Amino acid sequence: MFEFIGKNIKRIDAKDKVEGKAIYPQDIYIEGMLYGFTVRSKFPHAFIKVDVSEAEKVDGVVKVFTYKDVPGKNHHGVVLKDHEVFISKKVKRIGDPIAFVVAKSKEIAEYAASLVKVEYDILPAVFDPEEAMRENSPKVHDKDNVFYHFKIRKGDVEKAFKECDVIVENVYKVPMVDHAFLQPEAGVSYIDEDGKIVVIASTQYPHFDQEEIAQALGVSKDLVKVLTPAVGGAFGGREDITLQIHLAIAAFTLKRPVKAVYSREESFIAHSKRHAMKMYYKTGATKDGKLLALEAKIIGDSGAYASWSMNVLRKAAVHATGPYVVENVKIDSFAVYTNNPFTGAMRGFGATQVPIAYEQQMDILARKLGLSPIEIRLKNCFKEGSETATGQILEKVALEKCIEELKRF
Amino acid sequence: MYRRIKKVLGGDILKKRGKGIGVTFYGTGYGNGFPDVSRAYARLLEDGKVEILVGATEVGQGAKTVMVQIASETLNIPIEDVILVNEDTSKAPDAGTAAASRQTYNSGNAVKIACENLKDNILQEAKKILNVNSKIGLVCEKGSVYVKTYPSKKVSFKEIANINNNLKGEGVFIAHTTQMDENGQGAPYWPYTFAACAVEVEVDTETGEVTILRAKLVLDVGKAVNPTLVEGQIDGGFAMGVGYALMEDVGLKDGKMLNSSFEKYIIPTSLDIPNIEKVLIEYPEDTAPYGAKGIGEPVLLPVAPAILNAIYDAIGVRFYEIPVTCEKILLQLNKG
Numbered sequence: 001m002f003e004f005i006g007k008n009i010k011r012i013d014a015k016d017k018v019e020g021k022a023i024y025p026q027d028i029y030i031e032g033m034l035y036g037f038t039v040r041s042k043f044p045h046a047f048i049k050v051d052v053s054e055a056e057k058v059d060g061v062v063k064v065f066t067y068k069d070v071p072g073k074n075h076h077g078v079v080l081k082d083h084e085v086f087i088s089k090k091v092k093r094i095g096d097p098i099a100f101v102v103a104k105s106k107e108i109a110e111y112a113a114s115l116v117k118v119e120y121d122i123l124p125a126v127f128d129p130e131e132a133m134r135e136n137s138p139k140v141h142d143k144d145n146v147f148y149h150f151k152i153r154k155g156d157v158e159k160a161f162k163e164c165d166v167i168v169e170n171v172y173k174v175p176m177v178d179h180a181f182l183q184p185e186a187g188v189s190y191i192d193e194d195g196k197i198v199v200i201a202s203t204q205y206p207h208f209d210q211e212e213i214a215q216a217l218g219v220s221k222d223l224v225k226v227l228t229p230a231v232g233g234a235f236g237g238r239e240d241i242t243l244q245i246h247l248a249i250a251a252f253t254l255k256r257p258v259k260a261v262y263s264r265e266e267s268f269i270a271h272s273k274r275h276a277m278k279m280y281y282k283t284g285a286t287k288d289g290k291l292l293a294l295e296a297k298i299i300g301d302s303g304a305y306a307s308w309s310m311n312v313l314r315k316a317a318v319h320a321t322g323p324y325v326v327e328n329v330k331i332d333s334f335a336v337y338t339n340n341p342f343t344g345a346m347r348g349f350g351a352t353q354v355p356i357a358y359e360q361q362m363d364i365l366a367r368k369l370g371l372s373p374i375e376i377r378l379k380n381c382f383k384e385g386s387e388t389a390t391g392q393i394l395e396k397v398a399l400e401k402c403i404e405e406l407k408r409f
Numbered sequence: 410m411y412r413r414i415k416k417v418l419g420g421d422i423l424k425k426r427g428k429g430i431g432v433t434f435y436g437t438g439y440g441n442g443f444p445d446v447s448r449a450y451a452r453l454l455e456d457g458k459v460e461i462l463v464g465a466t467e468v469g470q471g472a473k474t475v476m477v478q479i480a481s482e483t484l485n486i487p488i489e490d491v492i493l494v495n496e497d498t499s500k501a502p503d504a505g506t507a508a509a510s511r512q513t514y515n516s517g518n519a520v521k522i523a524c525e526n527l528k529d530n531i532l533q534e535a536k537k538i539l540n541v542n543s544k545i546g547l548v549c550e551k552g553s554v555y556v557k558t559y560p561s562k563k564v565s566f567k568e569i570a571n572i573n574n575n576l577k578g579e580g581v582f583i584a585h586t587t588q589m590d591e592n593g594q595g596a597p598y599w600p601y602t603f604a605a606c607a608v609e610v611e612v613d614t615e616t617g618e619v620t621i622l623r624a625k626l627v628l629d630v631g632k633a634v635n636p637t638l639v640e641g642q643i644d645g646g647f648a649m650g651v652g653y654a655l656m657e658d659v660g661l662k663d664g665k666m667l668n669s670s671f672e673k674y675i676i677p678t679s680l681d682i683p684n685i686e687k688v689l690i691e692y693p694e695d696t697a698p699y700g701a702k703g704i705g706e707p708v709l710l711p712v713a714p715a716i717l718n719a720i721y722d723a724i725g726v727r728f729y730e731i732p733v734t735c736e737k738i739l740l741q742l743n744k745g
Contacts, residue, residue: 005701
């Protein structure tokens, strides 16, 4: 018997949040602090030239930062370092950060941002991942747009489909969606009494932000301190860097506290999206309802940057059969660059998209076979000792019990 | 809840009802052999309370509460005697990201190990103070150590801390996964969490509106550290699933999001969410702290497919593309 596990202990952060006492980065005010506003690309694919001279003349503007002002590496990214802190030559999506205007007030920063001149030399762009997979398509990163292809091969699908009594083939599409967390991105950066660069921001992984900030500043990790006050939801949308590095560079260079707060619209533009996917599914079963073969091709729109795409498309493929035993499996998943908003982590991480396909396939098969949705699932679901499409042997499987519970609905 | 009165026109029922289910699984963690490491430190403070340092971010999911409960259980001390430090990279060690439903499992294990190590050191110290011949037979309870068969021989954590102010414990947990080969064969994630959902919907064939009348969500949790928090995750995950199935799309046109504010990007409100019957299946996972698996993502996965299957059951139309908006439903129904 447990004393504390399994007990409904009141959330230890609840009282502060309910009473409005919890501190979010938006709430932080430091005497003499400056405000930053980001200039972003208006076109999805273009070479740019930036002129900040007019903006810097505005009374109250302290400095306009561009790629030239990045002290360390002008890049970041959770897996591939394919994001630039500020775009140096080519924008790859609408919303790419180009400059960060730092001024005495938010209003001045925002006004001066409108005076930053960006000259765009528009390039042909690609928005459809399947089009982007073609050889002659515009290249987002000056290389093949397909940057990840993951395969699962188990058994012999061709032979198995011949033995199937029923085969169901469909194409499913899911769109890009937003995390829509309650609290848009906000942060403050300053140098503390020990000379450390402090970044206060809503993030999911402070220790990783610390590394990325240190790299961009060209300083050792120990000189950077990340504080995470209350975070108003994340769902994967705070995995990638948004304003953390911009703030750190500004505070590090100007030796003054700098704050930035995104509007809801800027939040949508700044962070990743859930991957849009196109899923080609072919599922076959015998007449008694046993799944025999599954073939799937999953194309994930990574947008302009990789973020977690490799891991997301891998997770999508591993979960593509659903929680069912299928002895013959052929799955191909692809992550493809386009000039769309970039996609990354979002609750479920690839395992959210595939059930839209595999669970509808199960119902369509059940109907054709005269089985109930529960019957076909019980017949095929993972049990103690079952083997997954990747050959993994499962133990502690409570799935049958979960499905049985649905009988009482 | 606001619900319109069922209209009957010329004998045709304009609202049709249907039921559907969705069943899913989710592999926890970074996966595929990637080093998935959580670190935690536990330290006995002067006042007899225990400080837990772990860099697990509270993003609203309940990480703070779960870590404290695991520490309380392991050391058998009251909740208020655990001081959690998780918000400063210069103090709390790296516990990985608050994602992949991994904090309860991974960092929970790290906290548990750190507390077990601290407990061991506390008992060692208590053995000396109480002048007994072995740690065996000593019990930790409510911030004191005593001899189980002779409870009056007792010393408090505070007294122990005053004699030795350097009692600590470190916990490191690395989730095991095996990288897949070129044929995608391997053991990419662990543990897997299962979920099943049933919904009943009502489709208004005049407006295309889908109302979810009732729902049930069954979740394999291993062990619920805090059932109320799990139920909260189910409510939130269900709402996100409703948005995914019926409403949400950033609306891309030539790389531009047409729906980039809440004026156009519609998400569910509490009025769109029915009362959800929640069933937690407890089948403790051996490698998990007190058997508890990650549930933050698993709660979402079966919801949207259950809704899609229920819509088919109601109106006989299969939607291969989401979100299934009112417009899409009307378009399909008017095709005849």
